Amino acid sequence: MVDANRIPGLHPAGGWDIPPRLNMARQCLAQAPEQVALIDLTGAGERRVAYRQLAEMTDGLARALLKKVQPGDRVGVLLSQSPWCAAAHLAIWKMGAISVPLFKLFKQDALRSRVGDAGARVVLTDPDGAALLGDLAEPLMVDQIDEGGDPVPFADTGPEDPAVLIYTSGTTGSPKGALHGHRVLTGHLPGVSISHNNLRDGDCLWTPADWAWIGGLFDILMPGLALGIPVVAARLDKFSPEACADVIERGGVRNVFFPPTALRMLKAAGQSIPGLRSVASGGEPLGAEMLAWGQQTFGLTINEFYGQTECNMVVSSCSEEFPVRPGCIGKPVPGHEVAVIDEDGTPTDEEGDVAIRRGSASMLLDYWNRPVATVEKFRGDWLITGDRGVWDGDYLRFVGRDDDVITSAGYRIGPAEIEDCLLTHPAVATVGVVGKPDPLRTEIVKAYVVLKPEAEAEERELQEWVKDRLAHYSYPREVAFLEELPMTVTGKVIRKELKVRAAAERAV
Numbered sequence: 001m002v003d004a005n006r007i008p009g010l011h012p013a014g015g016w017d018i019p020p021r022l023n024m025a026r027q028c029l030a031q032a033p034e035q036v037a038l039i040d041l042t043g044a045g046e047r048r049v050a051y052r053q054l055a056e057m058t059d060g061l062a063r064a065l066l067k068k069v070q071p072g073d074r075v076g077v078l079l080s081q082s083p084w085c086a087a088a089h090l091a092i093w094k095m096g097a098i099s100v101p102l103f104k105l106f107k108q109d110a111l112r113s114r115v116g117d118a119g120a121r122v123v124l125t126d127p128d129g130a131a132l133l134g135d136l137a138e139p140l141m142v143d144q145i146d147e148g149g150d151p152v153p154f155a156d157t158g159p160e161d162p163a164v165l166i167y168t169s170g171t172t173g174s175p176k177g178a179l180h181g182h183r184v185l186t187g188h189l190p191g192v193s194i195s196h197n198n199l200r201d202g203d204c205l206w207t208p209a210d211w212a213w214i215g216g217l218f219d220i221l222m223p224g225l226a227l228g229i230p231v232v233a234a235r236l237d238k239f240s241p242e243a244c245a246d247v248i249e250r251g252g253v254r255n256v257f258f259p260p261t262a263l264r265m266l267k268a269a270g271q272s273i274p275g276l277r278s279v280a281s282g283g284e285p286l287g288a289e290m291l292a293w294g295q296q297t298f299g300l301t302i303n304e305f306y307g308q309t310e311c312n313m314v315v316s317s318c319s320e321e322f323p324v325r326p327g328c329i330g331k332p333v334p335g336h337e338v339a340v341i342d343e344d345g346t347p348t349d350e351e352g353d354v355a356i357r358r359g360s361a362s363m364l365l366d367y368w369n370r371p372v373a374t375v376e377k378f379r380g381d382w383l384i385t386g387d388r389g390v391w392d393g394d395y396l397r398f399v400g401r402d403d404d405v406i407t408s409a410g411y412r413i414g415p416a417e418i419e420d421c422l423l424t425h426p427a428v429a430t431v432g433v434v435g436k437p438d439p440l441r442t443e444i445v446k447a448y449v450v451l452k453p454e455a456e457a458e459e460r461e462l463q464e465w466v467k468d469r470l471a472h473y474s475y476p477r478e479v480a481f482l483e484e485l486p487m488t489v490t491g492k493v494i495r496k497e498l499k500v501r502a503a504a505e506r507a508v
Contacts, residue, residue: 007193007227009186009335009361016335016361022159022182025094028086028225029055037225039204039251041234042082046250049083054090054225055151057083061091061124063147064140068122071096071155074165076115076123076137078102081211081233084142086221088124093163093182096155100165100177103212104129109421109469112136113174114167118368159183159361165368166214168309168412175414177368178309185222187362191313191333192223195280195305196255197320199229203277206232206247207257208239209410214309215283218362220257229255241271248273259410260284263302264440267293280305280316283410284442285398288326304329306396308412311356311363311383314338315396328395336360338396340389345380351399354389355382404495406435407442413474415445415495418466422447422476425465427455432485432493436478436502446502447476450485 008027011017031037033052040047069075075092077099079085092099100118102111115123115136123129123137130139157163163182167175193199205224209216224231232251236243239262248256254277258266263281266273267290276298282305286294294302301319306329315338317330324330332338337357339347345355356363358381366374377383388399406413415433422431429452435443451457459479466475486494 007189009183010190014334016186016359018159018183018186018361020158021156022186023093023154023157024163024182024185024222025058025090026154027185028090028222029058030226031228035228036230038083038086039230039232040083041232041247041251042080054083054087057087058090058094059149059152060145060147061087061142062095062152063149064145065091065097065122065124066095066152068138068140069095069097072098072162073122074098074100074118074120076100076102076118076120076125077212078104078111078123078125078129078133078139079142079211080104080235081216082235083233084126085211086225086231086233088142089164089217089222091152092124093157094152094154096157096161098162098165098179100167101212101217103210103471104132105210105472106132107467107469107471108132108134108136110417110471113417114177117167117174118165118177157182159186160365162365164217166217166309174420175417176370176373178364179366179368180362181365183361185218185226187335187360188218188223188313189226190335191305191307191316191362192219193227194318194321194333195257195282195303195313195316196278197303197318199227199255202254204230204232204252204254205257206234206251206253206255208236208244208262209257209259214312215257215259215410218312219280219282219305239265241266241269245271245273248276254278255280257281258302260286260290261409261441263290263294266297268440272297274299276300278303282306283412284407285327285329291324291326306330306398307362308385309364310377311360311385313362314356314360325392325395328392328397330396331394332396336362339382340391340396341379341382345382349391351388351390353379353402354385354387354396354398355379356385357381358383404434404499406433406445408435408438408444409441409473411471411473413445417470418445418447418474418476419493421466421469422449422462424469425457425462427451427457428462429455430485430493432495432498433476434495434498434502436505444477445474446478446480448480448482448485448498448501450482
């Protein structure tokens with residue numbers, strides 16, 4: 001299915017073949033100097049950035065960083081899709097530090113929790129990002145750095161040495177940081193290639209997903225650089241079918257990763273996008289209707305893939321190699337051992353927990369500073385994804401999530417962070433946040449709020465409260481006011497009952 005000679009790290013006989021010394025920056029800058037690495041559409045025109053230019057940008061940032069941070073330090077990257085965003089991560093990895101992707105739509109509270117937890121004293125950003133950052137860390141303006149000098153040597157790192165800390169939302173507490181080693185890029189390469197019907201010369205990659213998330217950073221940007229496939233950088237302040245089609249046409253895009261919500265918006269708008277060789281989608285399952293629409297609209301079969309921030313690109317479809325089966329995500333990607341296991345950790349043919357065996361190259365090292373959470377993520381030798389599945393022959397059929405994470409417009413949103421934010425409002429006594437089924441976004445965020453005695457608050461007021469403090473996409477699109485919430489004897493909100501109520505409201 002995958003040409004192992006084309007994808008470093010995948011052994012021809014199966015499994016991984018990862019060298020004892022490995023640095024992701026070296027992996028991403030190994031192509032011919034004059035070959036096109038990035039097609040920059042973030043400005044008024046089009047700029048083609050060669051690997052030589054990207055290496056020079058990387059070295060300039062690395063020289064500046066060496067004056068402020070040490071190997072192993074965490075450095076934030078608060079930038080949207082752009083060549084500078086790519087160079088920022090590469091510079092951090094090249095000098096042996098750990099990059100922390102940060103999202104431009106975060107507000108101060110969301111940034112504070114991540115920057116503070118990571119202990120990032122320096123953040124590579126631009127003027128807009130610096131304004132968002134405030135005094136949380138020292139901002140370094142990437143486009144204002146002019147550090148001449150010799151190329152910075154690649155740090156002598158190994159595959160298990162920490163390289164990138166990506167925060168993921170959970171159902172309890174603040175967001176957890178998934179710490180990955182330098183092997184994580186290698187672990188993504190087979191699945192990325194398969195999901196695009198085996199990447200080849202002449203291809204060109206793009207996604208509307210922000211590079212602050214694992215889907216943008218490791219499903220598109222870094223694999224494209226490592227494999228020598230040009231990647232388009234284009235900022236969409238707000239996704240629209242028309243803007244999407246324009247980027248694809250201007251950039252000569254041949255291969256796109258579309259989150260499911262983007263596909264639904266294209267379908268609703270009747271937007272036609274010709275000329276694509278592959279469309280991949282992940283984050284939530286597509287149904288038979290969407291697959292049929294994709295065939296009609298793109299003239300090809302959408303390849304679904306599966307993974308999560310902790311262990312990504314482990315299952316994929318590949319219509320060039322085998323028929324796509326509606327309702328199934330695909331087959332395990334070579335190099336990753338995927339199973340459905342029971343409560344004892346034994347693989348089963350019945351419905352159970354989707355799990356990945358230790359040894360996957362894209363598996364996290366641990367949760368940052370959370371040893372208990374790391375232990376709880378595993379059942380013996382298996383990483384538990386939190387999703388339920390069942391085998392349909394050798395295809396994995398997704399059944400549903402086993403947690404309370406809300407999947408909305410391709411984002412995985414942890415309810416606890418929103419609840420904590422709403423509890424800081426002076427009128428709110430208690431709150432429960434769940435996902436309410438939605439035909440366009442899969443789910444919307446719904447908050448059930450109990451106000452303090454004699455206090456008053458309007459729906460819009462609470463929505464703006466969250467918008468001003470967390471990511472814009474995570475605010476509750478609906479707020480319901482109740483006299484009391486369903487609680488356990490220990491005082492925890494029973495979200496399961498609220499989810500049933502939300503689903504019933506939709507049905508009505």
